Amino acid sequence: MAVLQKLPQRRRLVLLCLLSAALWVAAVGQMRYSVPEEVDKGSFVGNVAKDLGLEPLALAERGVRIVSRGRTQLFALNPRSGSLVTAGRIDREELCAQSAKCLVSFNILVEDKLTIYSVEVEITDINDNAPGFGVEELELKISETTTPGFRIPLKSAHDADIRENTLQKYELNPNDHFSLDVRNGADGNKYPELVLERALDREEEAVHHLVLMALDGGDPVRSGTSRIRVMVLDVNDNAPVFTQPEYHVSVPENMPVGTRILTVTATDADEGYNAQVAYFQEKNPGKSSEVFELKPASGEITIIKGLDYEDAKFHEIDIEAQDGPGLLTRTKVIVTVLDVNDNAPEFYMTTATSSISEDSPPGTIIALFNVHDRDSGQNAFITCSLPENLPFKLERSVDNYHRLVTTRALDREQFPSYNITVTAKDGGNPSLSTDAHVLLQVADINDNPPTFLHTSYSAYVPENNPRGASIISLTANDPDSDYNAHVTYSLTEYTLQGAPLSSYISIHSDTGVLYALRSFDYEQFRELQLWVTAQDSGDPPLSSNVSLSLFILDQNDNTPEILYPALPTDGSTGMELAPRSAEPGYLVTKVVAVDRDSGQNAWLSYRLLKASEPGLFAVGLHTGEVRTARALLDRDALKQSLVVAVQDHGQPPLSATVTLTVAVADSIPDVLADLDSLEPSANPDASDLTLYLVVAVAAVSCVFLAFVIVLLALRLRRWHMSRLLQTSGGGLEGLPASHFVGVDGMQAFLQTYSHEVSLTAGSRKSHLIFPQPNYADTLISQESCEKKDFLSAPQSLLEDKGEETLPQQAPPNTDWRFSQAQRPGTSGSQNGDETGTWPNNQFDTEMLQAMILASASEAADGSSTLGAGAGTMGLSARYGPQFTLQHVPDYRQNVYIPGSNATLTNAAGKRDGKAPAGGNGNKKKSGKKEKK
Secondary structure (H helix, E strand, C coil): CHHHHHCCHHHHHHHHHHHHHCCECCCCCEEEEEEECCCCCCCEEEEHHHHHCCCCCHHHHCCEEEECCCCCCCEEEECCCCEEEECCCCCHHHHHCCCCCCEEEEEEEECCCCEEEEEEEEEECCCCCCCEECCCEEEEEEECCCCCCCEEECCCEECCCCHHHCEEEEEECCCCCEEEEEEECCCCCEEEEEEECCCCCCCCCCEEEEEEEEEECCCCCCEEEEEEEEEEECCCCCCCEECCCEEEEEEECCCCCCCEEEECCEECCCCHHHHCCEEEECCCCCCHHHHEEECCCCCEEEECCCCCCCCCCEEEEEEEEECCCCCEEEEEEEEEEECCCCCCCEEEEEEECCEEECCCCCCCEEEEEEEECCCCHHHHCEEEECCCCCCEEEEECHHHEEEEEECCCCCCCCCCEEEEEEEEEECCCCCCEEEEEEEEEEECCCCCCCEECCCEEEEEEECCCCCCCEEEECCEECCCCHHHHCCEEEECCCEECCEEHHHCEEECCCCCEEEECCCCCCCCCCEEEEEEEEECCCCCCCEEEEEEEEEEECCCCCCCEEEECCCCCCCCCCCEEECCCCCCCCEEEECEEECCCCHHHHCCEEEEEEECCCCCEEECCCCCEEEECCCCCCCCCCEEEEEEEEECCCCCCCEEEEEEEEEECCCHHHHHHCHHHCCCCCCCCCCHHHHHHHHHHHHHHHHHHHHHHHHHHHHHHHHHHHHHHHCCCCCCCCCCHHHHCCHHHHHHHHHHHCCEEEECCCCCCEEEECCCCCCCCCCCCHHHHHCCCCCCCCHHHHHHHCCCCCCCCCCCCHHHCCCCCCCCCCCCCCCCCCCCCCCCCHHHHHHHHHHHHHHHHHHHHCCCCCCCCHHHHHHHHCCCCCCCHHHCCCCHHHCCCCCCCCCCCCCHHHHHCCCCHHHHHHHHHHHHHHHC
C-alpha cells in the first residue's frame, strides 16, 4: 500500500481497477468484482466471458444478458470483449452514503439454458467530496471572566467519503488567545474544540475572528472552511448539559406523520438569561433533517415525513442546546426504523411465452420470473402457488427465480387458452400477496377430422324441380381452428345412367349446400345414393364421409294415355259393334288407359262424359268397361256416339277423353246398308256445324279409301300377272285381281273378332252372324271358328278355273300376337283364344279393309264395286295398325286398383314366348283349301 501511495493518483486508480476486477469468484453461480466510483462510462469491471467459461462472441449467441430488479442499470456487457463495463457515472455516496461497503447486486441470465448467475460489484470510494461545515459563519460569545483552558465545542465538518478520503484533521488560523483541539468521538468522528489559551479582555479586543479549516486524507487533499466570530461577554461560565449523552429510540415505519417520538432536555446551572436554553437541529447533508423536526423551545422531536424502512433503516439527528449567552452542548439522537409488512411481493418477469403448441411435451417452460419483497426478515419470506387442476407447476431456482412448466399434454379443443394466475405470498402478519397473470394461448394442430351432425342424411326433392334449386344443407363441424377448421365439401363421383353424377348434382364447397343441376324426372329414376366428403385444410388434411339418400317425389305431371281405342291414322272415327239383341250388361268395348305417374297420381277412374243416347250405356268407374245399361230398342239409332273421360287422382287431377262410336245392328248387311246414314243421330238439339264436320270427315275418308283401293288394285294386278307368267296352265289371266285380295288376312281379322262370316256365290250376299250375348264377357273360341270356311270364292271364279288353288299365305308374324290380357277391347279377364294375330303391316290392314267394304257393298247393293260403302271405313279402326301394344310403354306397375292389393302385371312374357297353337290354324285351313 505504501508503493501505491507513492504513485500518481490516475495510475493508482488504473492499477486499483485491474486488481479489484480479479478479486473473487465465489461459490458456484456467484461472481464478485470491484470498481472505483466516478470512472468513465464503459470502464472495465470484470471478464464475465472468462468467468463463465465462454468465448466473448458466444455471449450474444447464447443470449447472455443482465437482469436486475427494476433499478437503474449501472453496468453493461461488452459483446466484443465479453467484459463487464460501467453503463454510466457511478456515485458511491448516492448509492450507499457512508456505509463501510457499497455492494451492487444483480443477475446475469444465460437464456439458452435459462441459468442465473449472481454478481456483486463493490463500489470503492475516491476522494470526490470535500469536507463541509453546516454553517459558513459561527458566532461565539465568551465571558471575559473565562479562565484559560476553557473549551468551546465548534461545528464539526462532514465529508461524504470514507476511510482515508473522509475528514482527517482540523486546522485553526494562528492567534494569541485560542488554539484548536480535536476530540475523537465514540462514533469515530472528530469533533473540534476551541481552547482558550489566554484570558480575554473585552476592552482590549471585543471580537475575535477565526478561520477553522477541515482537511481530508485524499490525494490531492480537499478542505472546507468555516468562519468563527468570537464575541467577548461578561460572566457566563456554565454551558447547558443534556440529560443523556446520546438518545436512542425505535419507531415503526408506519408511524403517522406528526407523531412525537422523543423530547430532549438540557439544563444550565446559570441563572436568568444565561440559563435560558434553546434547542437546534444540526443541518447535516443527509435526509434526516427532512424527516424530523425539533421544536427549539421544548426539545420535542416530531415526524414530518413518512418513514420507510426500505429507504433508511435508521436516522441520526445531531442536536445542540444553547443558553442565552451562547454556550452550547451537543448530543445525538439515533432513531431506529422498525420494519412492518407494508410491501407486497413484486414480480419481475424475465421471459414468458404467449403461445404454445398443443402437442408440446410435458416439462415445456412457459415463463421464467423473479419474485422480490422489499421487506425484511419473515416479512420477506415468499411462497409462490398456482390454482389447482391446471396442467402447470412451479420450479424454484436460485435467488427467488421460478420456472412455470407444463405437467401434461395440452388440448386446444378443450381449453384454447389459459389465464394462469401465479400468487406470491409473504410471511408477514397479516400476510400480503400479489398475483401475476400469464396469458397463454394454445396453438392448434390438425388433430380432429370434420364431423357431420348425423351418420346419414336423407332428402326429398319433388320432380320437375327448377335447375339450381337447393336441396339440403350439410354441415360438418371441425373443433380445430383457422385453416385446420376450414371445411370444404365434395361429392364422390360415379356414373348415373351413362352420365357423371356431377352433371346431376353439385355441392357448394364452402357452405355444403346441395344443388340440383337438372330437373329430375320421377319416371326416369326415383332415388340417388350419394357420398359427401368433408375435408379440412390442415396439413395433412383430415376428412370424413357421410351417406345421403336423395328421394325423388312424384308429381302429377303426366296426363293419362289412352291405349285403346287408339286414334286412327286414316282419319276415321272407329266403330264398335253392339247387336240389337244385347241384354243389359252386355260388354261392348273397354277403354284401356295408363298413367306414367305412380301412387294416387296413377289411380285412374273412368266416367261417361257425353252420350248421344243417355242411359243406354254405362262405363265402369275403375275398369273402363263400356256396357249396355238397358236392352236395345228398335227406336235406338244405329250409330251411338260416346265420350269417355279418363281422370287420375293427382292434385290437380289430369284427364283425357276419347270418343267411341258404337254401331247398333244385328247383321253386317244392316250395318252396311245404313253406313251412308251413320251420321250423328237426329237430335233436334244438335247444331248444323256438327253435321257439316261429319260430312266433311266422311268425304275425306272416302277419297282416301278410294285412293288406297286403286293403289292396291294396281299392285295386285302386277303381282297376279307375274304369277300367271310363272304357271304352266295360265288359265287365270282373265280373272279380276280384286277377288284374290287378302283371303287369309281377312280370316285372321275375322278370327280376331271371333265372328262367323259366310259369303254365298249364288246370292252374292254376305251375312255377319253375331253370337249370343256372352254375359261372362268371353269371346267365342278360335277353335269354333276354325271349323268353318269364313270366305268362299265367288261362284264365277270357281266355275271358270275349276279346282285351281290360290297361293298359300305365309303364317302371321308371332311378334304381333297378344295375350287376352293385352288384347284391346274387352276386359283382361276374358277366357277367349290368345292366338289371334294382327296384320303384319299397314299395307295388309288396308287390303283387309278394302275387302270387307267390297264384300259388304256387294251383299247389300248387289254390286261388286269396291268403292261402294265408303261410310263403313270406320270398322277397321278398332284393329287397325294404329293400336300396336308392342310399342307402348307398360306402366301398369304404376296403377293402383282400388279395393285390391294387386296391380297390373307385365304380360310381355306371353308376347315373347312361343307362338300359340292357334297360329297353325291358318296353315291347316290353307291345306284344306288346297285339297279342294
